[in-house]
Amino acid sequence: MRKWCLVLLTTLPVLFSLVACGGPPSSTPATSRLDTVKSRGKLICGVSGELPGFSFVSSDGKYAGLDVDVCRAIASAIFNNPDAVEFRNLNAKERFTAVQTGEVDILSRNTSWTLSRDTSVGLEFAPVMFYDGQAIMVKKDSGIKSLTDLKGKAICTQTGTTNEQNLGDQMRKLGIPYKPVVFEDINTTFATYAEGRCQGVTSDRSQLLSRRTTLPQPQNHLILDAVLSKEPLAPAVANGDSKWFDVVKWSIYTLINAEELGINSKNIAQFANSKDPEVTRFLGKEGNLGEGLGLPNDFAVRIIKNVGNYGEIYDRYLGPKTPFNLPRGQNNLWTKGGLQYSPPFR
Amino acid sequence: MNQPEIDNVPSAVRLSPLGWLRKNLFNTWYNSLLTIGCFWIFYQILRNFLSWAFTNAKWAVVQANFRLFLVGRYPVSQSWRIWIVFGILAIMAGLSWAAIAHKLPSKLNRWLPWIWVIVFAIICWLIGGGSGLTPVSTNLWNGLLLTIFTTIISIGLSFPLGILLALGRQSTLPVVRWFSILYIEIIRGLPLIGILFMAQVMLPLVLPSEIRLDRVLRAIAGLVLFSAAYMAENVRGGLQAVPRGQVEAARSLGFNTLLILLFIVLPQALRAVIPAIVGQFIGLFKDTSLLSLFALVELTGISRSILAQPQFLGRYAEVYLFVGLIYWVFCYSMSLASRGLEKELDVGKT
Numbered sequence: 283m284r285k286w287c288l289v290l291l292t293t294l295p296v297l298f299s300l301v302a303c304g305g306p307p308s309s310t311p312a313t314s315r316l317d318t319v320k321s322r323g324k325l326i327c328g329v330s331g332e333l334p335g336f337s338f339v340s341s342d343g344k345y346a347g348l349d350v351d352v353c354r355a356i357a358s359a360i361f362n363n364p365d366a367v368e369f370r371n372l373n374a375k376e377r378f379t380a381v382q383t384g385e386v387d388i389l390s391r392n393t394s395w396t397l398s399r400d401t402s403v404g405l406e407f408a409p410v411m412f413y414d415g416q417a418i419m420v421k422k423d424s425g426i427k428s429l430t431d432l433k434g435k436a437i438c439t440q441t442g443t444t445n446e447q448n449l450g451d452q453m454r455k456l457g458i459p460y461k462p463v464v465f466e467d468i469n470t471t472f473a474t475y476a477e478g479r480c481q482g483v484t485s486d487r488s489q490l491l492s493r494r495t496t497l498p499q500p501q502n503h504l505i506l507d508a509v510l511s512k513e514p515l516a517p518a519v520a521n522g523d524s525k526w527f528d529v530v531k532w533s534i535y536t537l538i539n540a541e542e543l544g545i546n547s548k549n550i551a552q553f554a555n556s557k558d559p560e561v562t563r564f565l566g567k568e569g570n571l572g573e574g575l576g577l578p579n580d581f582a583v584r585i586i587k588n589v590g591n592y593g594e595i596y597d598r599y600l601g602p603k604t605p606f607n608l609p610r611g612q613n614n615l616w617t618k619g620g621l622q623y624s625p626p627f628r
Numbered sequence: 629m630n631q632p633e634i635d636n637v638p639s640a641v642r643l644s645p646l647g648w649l650r651k652n653l654f655n656t657w658y659n660s661l662l663t664i665g666c667f668w669i670f671y672q673i674l675r676n677f678l679s680w681a682f683t684n685a686k687w688a689v690v691q692a693n694f695r696l697f698l699v700g701r702y703p704v705s706q707s708w709r710i711w712i713v714f715g716i717l718a719i720m721a722g723l724s725w726a727a728i729a730h731k732l733p734s735k736l737n738r739w740l741p742w743i744w745v746i747v748f749a750i751i752c753w754l755i756g757g758g759s760g761l762t763p764v765s766t767n768l769w770n771g772l773l774l775t776i777f778t779t780i781i782s783i784g785l786s787f788p789l790g791i792l793l794a795l796g797r798q799s800t801l802p803v804v805r806w807f808s809i810l811y812i813e814i815i816r817g818l819p820l821i822g823i824l825f826m827a828q829v830m831l832p833l834v835l836p837s838e839i840r841l842d843r844v845l846r847a848i849a850g851l852v853l854f855s856a857a858y859m860a861e862n863v864r865g866g867l868q869a870v871p872r873g874q875v876e877a878a879r880s881l882g883f884n885t886l887l888i889l890l891f892i893v894l895p896q897a898l899r900a901v902i903p904a905i906v907g908q909f910i911g912l913f914k915d916t917s918l919l920s921l922f923a924l925v926e927l928t929g930i931s932r933s934i935l936a937q938p939q940f941l942g943r944y945a946e947v948y949l950f951v952g953l954i955y956w957v958f959c960y961s962m963s964l965a966s967r968g969l970e971k972e973l974d975v976g977k978t
Binding site: 330334335343347372373384469492496599604605606 | 692693695696700701704765767825828829832833837840843921922923924925929930932933934935936937938939941942944
């Protein structure tokens with residue numbers, strides 16, 4: 283027995299001390315993450331992996347979606363290879379830890395940009411990729427057209443989310459009494475609505491749209507125009523590395539600017555001999571915009587060729603040819619009444 | 629009247645099907661009512677289910693993603709490695725079975741545990757690559773492959789750890805005993821989801837930033853720590869079932885402590901608790917589905933990813949039924965194997 287006890291005595295505490303000890307994570311990286319990514323040869327990108335339209339694994343085993351293409355664009359800019367990305371699925375709770383500890387280079391997981399996340403969580407938010415907002419879905423034949431029509435009606439929502447809180451805040455502000463019906467599980471929430479036990483159901487607009495396609499008669503349901511909250515979904519990186527942050531930021535602006543200039547993955551060859559100084563600068567024929575970012579000057583060409591512009595990405599995953607058929611709305615270019623705006627490339 | 633009752637027994641045993649029905653299901657009016665009621669409910673459920681399965685259900689989601697379910701994003705060009713692994717596993721399972729049934733030459737029998745260790749290293753090399761093979765990083769080990777991998781490693785590690793803890797709990801050295809008791813009671817008092825959360829989210833925060841533990845490794849660590857505590861209690865039950873006289877007899881024959889433990893106590897103790905241990909392994913296999921909450925893409929995790937594909941939105945029932953079937957097949961074969969093992973070792977006949 284004694285020998286065994288000795289073995290036990292030595293191994294178990296060693297195992298535990300391995301787990302328990304260790305200092306706080308070092309906060310100031312000596313080198314920029316851009317150099318780390320370059321020397322690693324691939325980008326590590328945190329996504330949800332289970333969100334229709336934003337990130338999912340397609341049947342051929344490849345990640346796809348709006349959030350996914352952000353990372354593919356950045357990989358294109360650095361390596362000229364959209365597939366030089368390793369995707370990590372992250373859940374809502376561990377996503378921030380993963381960025382803080384440097385487990386992922388970038389978080390592209392439909393995360394709402396808020397003040398507290400920007401400050402106390404220690405994130406740096408890149409430009410908004412998708413302007414989402416909380417909305418309410420009702421049945422078309424119910425005659426409900428606005429929030430005031432929901433007086434005294436039952437509204438299904440998920441408990442513990444900001445959705446529940448926003449609904450309460452908005453309705454109290456407007457002085458409209460209603461019956462909240464809350465569920466733990468998102469599937470139950472929508473199943474209850476489908477059975478007609480609630481007159482309305484509330485969630486983020488993008489979520490409502492994807493859920494609507496799964497209802498028995500999608501065309502019989504209407505999403506009200508009223509917006510209960512602002513949910514700007516933006517990719518994020520860790521605080522305190524402005525070189526890396528610049529690369530992420532301008533890769534996304536490249537997508538938006540390309541759409542503004544009318545350049546997409548199919549017609550980019552025609553722009554090669556363009557005389558427009560704005561285009562030549564943007565595509566790196568003239569000047570040295572890329573150098574300032576630590577990228578080759580033709581980084582915009584690489585992004586557009588491999589991934590496309592913002593409009594192409596949007597249409598690919600959320601546009602009219604997809605089951606979602608989500609109108610651009612606020613996600614249109616600023617020139618077309620939306621909010622997508624890129625600072626000038628000069 | 630005068631006939632002995634024994635004559636009636638065979639005729640009672642050999643009932644015609646109709647007679648059997650009458651005797652067991654329709655012997656009183658309320659039993660008949662219950663029988664008819666139950667059959668009606670059963671029929672309705674079955675009919676609705678079958679009509680859904682054959683008309684409404686769109687099984688294309690399973691067909692199109694079959695590969696994803698099994699190995700996930702493991703590179704197609706490297707699939708042959710997975711096939712070899714399954715081949716090796718099948719051979720090893722056969723060998724082990726033969727060893728348990730005492731059909732192997734004793735020399736091979738003695739080396740079998742070491743062969744397992746070597747085979748395990750080969751399997752890890754085959755799946756993970758490196759030194760000659762294309763490396764495949766763990767985030768590409770998905771689907772059923774990851775489920776089975778985590779289960780096998782967790783079982784392999786928690787089993788010895790559990791035995792050590794069980795022995796430690798019975799030790800005469802107070803430090804060892806109290807440590808074991810503390811460990812077992814703390815872990816048993818925590819939900820598995822909490823332990824996994826610690827392993828996935830807290831561990832990277834407390835470890836120095838130079839040390840990056842792999843996500844799969846962290847998950848396995850959580851499962852092993854949890855399962856070892858339960859294993860320890862199962863084994864302790866077995867240890868207590870071994871009569872004191874066995875140890876005393878062995879000692880009087882001049883066995884030392886280690887030999888007594890290895891050849892007298894543990895074989896009897898473990899044999900007595902096979903059903904409990906296998907039950908725990910089955911539980912462990914199913915518990916790996918919790919890893920999907922930590923975004924590890926095992927069988928349940930890949931199902932959630934597949935459900936987000938735009939062309940298969942809302943196909944929950946089909947996907948979860950299919951995944952459930954896979955889980956059931958594995959759990960049921962484990963319990964079949966355990967039943968065979970008990971039979972072979974004559975558990976309960978001593």
